[in-house]
């Protein structure tokens with residue numbers, strides 16, 4: 167999924183200006199990529215609709231090119247699809263017993279995850295007790311005991327001759343008398359969703375006060391995982407999902423769909439077989455991972471170091487009246503600093519020919535910025551407001567004032583003139599509409 171989306175975005179970014187048709191084409195590709203990644207069909211449809219609505223509607227940011235804007239919207243919508251916020255396991259106060267029921271199909275990773283969660287809870291200062299309620303799978307009890315030992319967390323079991331309801335009840339009594347405050351029930355799965363399993367889970371929930379029902383699903387099964395989650399939620403009610411084997415899932419389809427389909431959040435993701443391989447689920451990080459972003463993300467961040475809209479308008483007005491002076495230059499310097507370099511800044515103006523920007527490069531190092539600032543501050547207010555006043559003797563005085571070589575003043579003046587000229591051209595080229603939006 168990640169690779170596919172990267173390609174779509176590469177195409178988007180190479181365009182200076184996007185038409186509605188460009189956006190539609192790009193989103194069609196995003197849609198295909200999502201479907202191929204096994205994202206639930208209804209979720210894809212709803213996702214594409216909301217992205218389209220925002221991309222073509224009013225949601226325009228001053229400092230973004232349309233291509234970046236689409237990427238930003240896709241990113242935001244993915245985050246909101248996955249629930250936006252990180253959700254923690256809900257625990258009762260430490261002086262009460264929190265019962266957690268682990269459910270899921272056979273092989274999903276319940277037993278492993280049970281031990282992983284116990285480790286996390288221990289770190290939080292809780293006293294967990296693991297309970298072996300899987301009486302069917304051969305060696306299930308032993309597996310839990312081995313994992314419990316590794317985490318240094320006790321395991322309660324009554325062998326495989328008792329029924330899970332009785333085991334659960336006895337475990338809670340045991341917890342009460344032995345000072346445990348979290349009881350985690352590791353139940354039996356089945357190969358497929360079946361009546362036996364659901365009935366058993368219902369029986370447990372009817373007999374003991376289960377505070378959190380956590381469903382464990384295997385990310386590698388893609389949309390099946392989502393369907394399983396939907397069925398479990400409808401039948402026994404779940405509070406959250408743990409998505410295992412994310413280390414082997416390159417598509418991300420299940421992660422994207424689960425919240426949208428079930429309304430229940432993903433709490434943790436399993437990232438490997440080791441008991442330490444359990445991570446809190448962060449919708450924003452997952453979105454970046456799915457978008458394969460690294461560079462896409464920096465791009466967004468850069469663009470979001472937004473140009474102050476009012477200042478941009480003012481600048482635009484001044485440019486038109488040829489009033490742009492060194493003070494304005496200084497004003498925009500902090501923004502330029504945020505953008506990385508002046509080329510990037512100007513590159514965000516629609517219609518700008520990026521080849522022309524090659525001549526206007528500004529060393530953006532802190533030291534250089536400081537010297538530039540010093541030079542401008544050594545000018546008189548008149549010189550700053552009216553750059554045409556500049557002449558050799560003034561330059562010499564300014565250089566002395568700023569403590570720099572005169573060649574640096576020359577360089578700045580030259581760059582300023584070039585930039586002003588170019589901005590004026592852009593300003594002239596620009597449609598009234600774009601100017602109204604506050605772009606230079």
Ligand code: GDP
Nearest residue numbers: 272273274275276277278410411436437438439
């Ligand atoms: P259960 O039947 O639901 O209790 O599943 P188990 O806990 O026995 O896990 C089944 C298999 O999946 C085991 O081999 C685990 O080591 C493996 N497993 C569980 N979680 C993960 C995970 O996050 N990543 C990987 N790669 N393997 C996992």
Ligand code: MG
Nearest residue numbers: 276277300306
């Ligand atoms: Mg198991």
